[in-house]
Structure formats: C-alpha cells, structure tokens
C-alpha cells in the first residue's frame with residue numbers, strides 16, 4: 317500500500333473505529349432485516365423493562381438499529397403493510413426520526429431504511445437533559461397531520477400520542493431484550509427541535525426516546 321493510501325486508510329479506520337470521530341452521513345441506510353428468532357421471552361423482557369439514563373457513546377450496530385426500528389413500528393404483515401404498533405384507523409401517522417451523530421434520519425418502514433433528512437447532529441436539541449447529546453441514538457416521534465385529513469387537531473394529537481406510546485413500549489421491550497438502555501422523554505424544547513429538524517406546521521413532536529448501550533457493556 318502506498319504511504320499516502322496507507323495514511324488515508326489509517327485515518328478512515330480511526331474514524332470508523334471510534335475515537336469520538338463520526339462517520340459521514342449517508343443519504344440512505346438500508347437496514348438489515350430483523351432476526352425474528354432472537355431475543356428473550358416476553359415475560360422476561362417485561363420484567364427488565366426500565367428507564368435508564370446512562371449511556372455509552374459508541375454507536376449502535378446496524379443489525380441492532382434494524383431490529384430496534386422494526387420492533388418500534390416496522391411492517392410485520394407485508395400483505396397489508398400493517399405495523400408492529402397499532403394506529404387509529406391504521407393511519408400510521410407517527411413518523412420516527414433518528415437523531416444520530418452523523419445526522420438526522422427518518423425511518424421508512426416500507427423499505428426498512430433510514431432516509432437522511434439533515435446531515436447535522438441535532439441530538440443535543442432532542443432534550444433538555446445532558447445525556448441525549450452523547451447517547452448514540454435519540455428517536456423523535458412526530459405526528460404527521462397530512463395522514464389525518466378531516467380529523468380535528470386535538471383528536472389527531474390524542475390518537476397519535478396513544479400510537480406513539482405503543483411504539484415507545486415496543487422500543488423499551490426491544491431494549492430490555494437486547495441489553496440496551498433507554499428512556500422516553502417529554503422534557504424537550506419542541507420549538508427549537510422542530511426548527512432544527514426542519515419540521516413544518518403539519519408535524520407535531522410528541523416525545524423523544526434515547527437508546528444506547530449501558531456504560532461498560534461489550
């Protein structure tokens with residue numbers, strides 16, 4: 317390997333392997349299919365479901381990200397396109413945004429992929445506490461009123477918040493099963509976050525949820 321190429325390789329490897337550096341945002345991240353034969357029995361996962369606020373900084377593996385987002389609100393019945401979480405009249409109005417160090421993405425359930433929204437680290441703005449800025453992943457749940465035509469705003473928020481709660485619990489249970497830490501959060505400067513995310517007037521932030529490895533975990 318020529319010296320220059322070797323130097324470039326070493327830099328790329330250092331970025332990839334950690335050292336606090338961040339990989340460049342990708343326009344689209346195809347997620348691995350969920351491994352349906354893994355995880356702990358439901359009753360054990362329920363017994364471990366808890367909020368935790370200490371997170372290691374290392375990023376989640378792609379396989380974990382794929383499993384987590386599918387568990388959250390992925391398509392579990394391809395024939396109908398229905399999801400792991402319920403929604404009123406199957407409106408599927410809750411959008412899941414993933415704030416990672418390399419950028420802000422939207423989970424696209426039909427293609428099971430993350431689609432880049434902004435190549436900007438907005439993690440610190442996803443909550444008023446300190447840990448969201450350093451945890452590898454903050455999910456932000458947003459109601460898309462374009463999917464609730466004719467529904468009064470208050471009713472759309474109520475239904476969307478209930479659907480979000482189901483997604484939140486799916487994520488908690490996946491985390492309990494996979495040995496990840498998580499906490500749902502409502503303490504957010506929603507105006508500042510909506511601006512940083514580039515949301516429009518027909519989008520409403522419900523809550524955010526931080527996910528990561530517990531400190532010291534392998």
Ligand SMILES: Cc1cc2nc3c(=O)[nH]c(=O)nc-3n(C[C@H](O)[C@H](O)[C@H](O)COP(=O)(O)O)c2cc1C
Nearest residue numbers: 365366367368369443445499500501502503504523
């Ligand atoms: C709607 C909602 C909003 C919450 N907001 C926050 C928050 O902003 N920050 C936080 O650290 N925890 C937040 N929590 C987590 C609760 O504090 C936590 O669920 C509660 O203390 C019970 O603990 P457990 O989840 O371990 O059972 C929130 C929970 C819910 C349901």
